[in-house]
Amino acid sequence: MAHKIGKYTIKMDNKPSVQGFAAICGKKESEGPLGKYFDKTFEDTSLGESSWEKSESRLQSETVNTALDKAKVTASEVDYIFAGDLLNQCISSTFGLRNLGIPFLGQYGACSTMAQTIIMSSIMVDSGIAKRCVAVTSSHFCSAERQFRLPLEYGGQRTPTAQWTVTGSGAVLIAEKSNNTYIEHATVGKIMDLGVKDQNNMGAAMAPAAAETLKNFLIDTGTKPDDYDLILTGDLGEVGSKLIRQLLEKDDINLGENYNDCGLMIYYKEKQDVHSGGSGCGCSGSVLCSLILQQLRKKELNNVLFMATGALMSPTSTQQGETIPGIAHLVHFKND
Amino acid sequence: MAHKIGKYTIKMDNKPSVQGFAAICGKKESEGPLGKYFDKTFEDTSLGESSWEKSESRLQSETVNTALDKAKVTASEVDYIFAGDLLNQCISSTFGLRNLGIPFLGQYGACSTMAQTIIMSSIMVDSGIAKRCVAVTSSHFCSAERQFRLPLEYGGQRTPTAQWTVTGSGAVLIAEKSNNTYIEHATVGKIMDLGVKDQNNMGAAMAPAAAETLKNFLIDTGTKPDDYDLILTGDLGEVGSKLIRQLLEKDDINLGENYNDCGLMIYYKEKQDVHSGGSGCGCSGSVLCSLILQQLRKKELNNVLFMATGALMSPTSTQQGETIPGIAHLVHFKND
Numbered sequence: 001m002a003h004k005i006g007k008y009t010i011k012m013d014n015k016p017s018v019q020g021f022a023a024i025c026g027k028k029e030s031e032g033p034l035g036k037y038f039d040k041t042f043e044d045t046s047l048g049e050s051s052w053e054k055s056e057s058r059l060q061s062e063t064v065n066t067a068l069d070k071a072k073v074t075a076s077e078v079d080y081i082f083a084g085d086l087l088n089q090c091i092s093s094t095f096g097l098r099n100l101g102i103p104f105l106g107q108y109g110a111c112s113t114m115a116q117t118i119i120m121s122s123i124m125v126d127s128g129i130a131k132r133c134v135a136v137t138s139s140h141f142c143s144a145e146r147q148f149r150l151p152l153e154y155g156g157q158r159t160p161t162a163q164w165t166v167t168g169s170g171a172v173l174i175a176e177k178s179n180n181t182y183i184e185h186a187t188v189g190k191i192m193d194l195g196v197k198d199q200n201n202m203g204a205a206m207a208p209a210a211a212e213t214l215k216n217f218l219i220d221t222g223t224k225p226d227d228y229d230l231i232l233t234g235d236l237g238e239v240g241s242k243l244i245r246q247l248l249e250k251d252d253i254n255l256g257e258n259y260n261d262c263g264l265m266i267y268y269k270e271k272q273d274v275h276s277g278g279s280g281c282g283c284s285g286s287v288l289c290s291l292i293l294q295q296l297r298k299k300e301l302n303n304v305l306f307m308a309t310g311a312l313m314s315p316t317s318t319q320q321g322e323t324i325p326g327i328a329h330l331v332h333f334k335n336d
Numbered sequence: 337m338a339h340k341i342g343k344y345t346i347k348m349d350n351k352p353s354v355q356g357f358a359a360i361c362g363k364k365e366s367e368g369p370l371g372k373y374f375d376k377t378f379e380d381t382s383l384g385e386s387s388w389e390k391s392e393s394r395l396q397s398e399t400v401n402t403a404l405d406k407a408k409v410t411a412s413e414v415d416y417i418f419a420g421d422l423l424n425q426c427i428s429s430t431f432g433l434r435n436l437g438i439p440f441l442g443q444y445g446a447c448s449t450m451a452q453t454i455i456m457s458s459i460m461v462d463s464g465i466a467k468r469c470v471a472v473t474s475s476h477f478c479s480a481e482r483q484f485r486l487p488l489e490y491g492g493q494r495t496p497t498a499q500w501t502v503t504g505s506g507a508v509l510i511a512e513k514s515n516n517t518y519i520e521h522a523t524v525g526k527i528m529d530l531g532v533k534d535q536n537n538m539g540a541a542m543a544p545a546a547a548e549t550l551k552n553f554l555i556d557t558g559t560k561p562d563d564y565d566l567i568l569t570g571d572l573g574e575v576g577s578k579l580i581r582q583l584l585e586k587d588d589i590n591l592g593e594n595y596n597d598c599g600l601m602i603y604y605k606e607k608q609d610v611h612s613g614g615s616g617c618g619c620s621g622s623v624l625c626s627l628i629l630q631q632l633r634k635k636e637l638n639n640v641l642f643m644a645t646g647a648l649m650s651p652t653s654t655q656q657g658e659t660i661p662g663i664a665h666l667v668h669f670k671n672d
Contacts, residue, residue, distance in 0.1 A: 001337060002465050004415070008439060010465055051656050079340070080524060087650070088424040090444045094527060094648035098661045103344060103524040105452060106444035106648070108426045116441060120456070127463040129338050129346055188416060188439035191430060312430035312442075314423070320387050325434045 002126045006220025008187050008213075015182040016125035018296070018333070019132065019175035020071025023289035024063045025282075026141070026167030032267045037290035038168075039066050045142065045167050053087060056140035056169075057096035059282075060085070063169035064097065064136050067289075071173050075100045078173070079130035082117035084108050085138050085281055086165075087147060092138050102134070110310030111206075111235050112189070113137040114170055114285040115329035118306075119186040121174040122331075126183075131176055138169035139280030148199070148315055161201040163237045163279035166266060170285025172293070181296040185221060185332035189213040191312060193325040199311075199318045203240025203263075203276060206309040209326035210236060211247035213307060217330050218253065225256050229301045232292065233328070234284030234308035235263035237277030262287035284308040293333075302335040338462045342556025344523050344549075351518035352461040354632070354669070355468065355511035356407025359625035360399045361618070362477070362503030368603045373626035374504075375402050381478065381503050389423060392476035392505075393432035395618075396421070399505035400433065400472050403625075407509050411436045414509070415466035418453035420444050421474050421617055422501075423483060428474050438470070446646030447542075447571050448525070449473040450506055450621040451665035454642075457510040458519040458667075467512055474505035475616030484535070484651055497537040499573045499615035502602060506621025508629070517632040521557060521668035525549040527648060529661040535647075535654045539576025539599075539612055542645040545662035546572060547583035549643060553666050554589065561592050565637045568628065569664070570620030570644035571599035573613030598623035620644040629669075638671040 005011045022039045030041035040062070047062075049055045060083070068075060081100065083093035084107035093106060109116040117135030124130040142152060144165035150156040174183070192212055196205040210233050218224060225231055236244060241261040248255055262284040263277035288306055295301040307330040313322065341347045358375045366377035376398070383398075385391040396419070404411060417436065419429035420443035429442060445452040453471030460466040478488060480501035486492040510519070528548055532541040546569050554560060561567055572580060577597040584591055598620040599613035624642055631637040643666040649658065 002463060004465060053652055053656065084444060086425075088652060089422075089446065089648065089650035091648070091650045091653050094661055095653060095658065098527040098529050098648075101526055104527050104663060105456070105524060108420060108442035108444040110425065120441070123459070123463065123465065127338060127459065129340060129459065188441060190437055191434040191440050193434050312425065312427070312434075314425035314427045316389055316424060317427050317431060320389065322431065325430050327440060 002123060008216040009220035010186045012122055012126045012183050014126045015177040016122040016174050017178045017180045017182040018172055018293060019178060019180060020067045020173035021289045021293045022063050022067035022070060023170045023286040024059055025286050029166060029168055029266060032272060034266055034291050037294060052140055052143040053091060056092040056138055056143050059169045060092050060096035060136060060138040063171045064134055067171040067173050073173060075102055078102045078132045078134050080105055080124055081134045082107050082120045083136045084113040086144055109327060110312050111279060111281050112308040112310030112327050112329050113281045114288060115306060115308035115331050118172055118331050119329055122183040122186060125174050125176060133174050134171055136171040137281040137285045139165050139282035141165045141167045144280060158275055159200040161239050161276050163202060163263060163276045164274035165280035166278045166283040166286060168282035168286035170289030172289060181333050181335050183331055184334040187213055187217040187330040189328045191325045191327050193323050195323045197323050201239060202279060202311045203237040204243055205311050205324035206326035207236055207240040207243035207247060210307055210309050210328040211244050213328040213330050215251055215253060228258060228305050229303045231255060231259045231305045233261045235279040236261045236309055237263040239276050296333055296335060299335055304333045306331045306333060338459060344552040345556035346522045348458055348462045348519050350462045351513040352458040352510050353514045353516045353518040354508055354629060355514060355516060356403045356509035357625045357629045358399050358403035358406060359506045359622040360395055361622050365502060365504055365602060368608060370602055370627050373630060388476055388479040389427060392428040392474055392479050395505045396428050396432035396472060396474040399507045400470055403507040403509050409468060409509060411438055414438045414468045414470050416441055416460055417470045418443050418456045419472045420449040422480055445663060446648050447615060447617050448644040448646030448663050448665050449617045450624060451642060451644035451667050454508055454667050455522040455665055458522060461510050461512060469510050470507055471510060472507040473617040473621045475501050475618035477501045477503045480616060494611055495536040497575050497612050499538060499599060499612045500610035501616040502614045502619040502622060504618035504622035506625030508625060517669050517671050519667055520670040523549055523553040523666040525664045527661045527663050529659050531659045533659050537575060538615060538647045539573040540579055541647050541660035542662035543572055543576040543579035543583060546643055546645045546664040547580050549664040549666050551587055564594060564641050565639045567591060567595045567641045569597045571615040572597045572645055573599040575612050632669055632671060635671055640669045642667045642669060
């Protein structure tokens, strides 16, 4: 039965497994280095819907249905769905998933949501409460820009530290023990706020939380970065992924060669003009649920730390002069 | 170990217990029938803060600290905090709780959040992963009006079916088995959308979800409404609580005399001009964490079904002509 080891880390005991997964993205993501790994991409990022919010809902429902289809599982066989997104009141999730008839538990961890939903799903399966859970999240460039920054029509300038919200969704079906990749550990993060106020520099706001969660995991498990094939953060981007290295070096932790960031992987840096990299719940969601889980399934990777990172602010808190609290949750994927 | 009974209900096996609880409210709530049961009330609902959002954050942190103090537990002894609220990106929770240093899992279930956070906390404790978890939520009339309806300064008219968002917060500390009230069962709800579009009639939008969750619980446990001392919905108000009776009667389920709704309990109907009753995450949160848990502790109540209800819409979805999806989660509290 799952239990805590050390102060922060949960050790799963029944190998909750990745029974299925899917990632669906937009046009810009299809043109990036991971384009061929996505299950589907949409040339028209409206997905034929009448608003960007409805497009994002559609993206999320398509992704869940694709993950279920690939695993040959129907919605009625799923015990719980853990879902969340960046939109006010999480409407991509609630509207996207309302017709599935699966008991629904909305999660809010900003861009850390992919890790959070996987952690909650794994606990439900590991504890024997659920046979199958779905973890899903999404983001959409156009709905995020309008809500968090400026409507697209304004044609606003972007600062060099700004990141590009990924139009994408990732879904994982977690089920009872099988021969597939499983979740071995999870570490739930604490909110960290070191006083960064610039909402165009989320990487810097989230890096301390990511460093703290990783450090806690390494202490709890008595391991070091070299023990893993890949350590992957969610969307720290250029700025944040340099910072996490520096922060960890202060504690004599060297991230080494096996570290990468989903925000740096999803777009071509020079060609695609995304400044500091990709971001959004759908960034870590779609990278994990395409290339990474595919490589785990093929045993090209066998031991991966996935750490999605979230900036827990809102436009209102920023307008009121608040700083940006960050959070990071870690999932340890393993093959036997 | 916790397991499913029937299709939807979780049976806890290790009696995750209510080790502490607190409710803090505003001025209007202090003048209502439950005023004397709250741990603290604020005459000045700004709580001395410079914005309504900051007031709500402060309300939430005060409530958590009061619940911990009453139980003589420090924040560092809490394994996880499950928190959520109605504000965009759940900033009452993230800003209110950022200094506690407790691993944080944000939940979004609109006004069903009090039940959702208790369910997640109970599972973590029942499974042995956590020794102690806090479940907390809040709402504030002024931050909710500005975000969901009209800024207070407009002096907008309210329709007869409108409800009044409670300025309040409730927190529960769930811990390993003790002699206190414990959580026996939980039922996670499905999203139900029967096509209600009127955002001033949330009770009607949420009633079908509440009826569905209660029906599923009664089937799974083979019990009937008469078996309970109290069946309490979150914030269906006047309209919704009539509707849930009617909906259940179609299935030959008679809610009987032991049914009540937090939204009908928190204000004086005639004197306080709240139209269809109270609403908001803090409505069911503050009613549960004052009178109800006090009565359970004193064994004036021994067997209670608490079912918080949520309307999973946003102002954006309403403006785009969408209907209002509802959800309801159920928690079964019991004394030995």
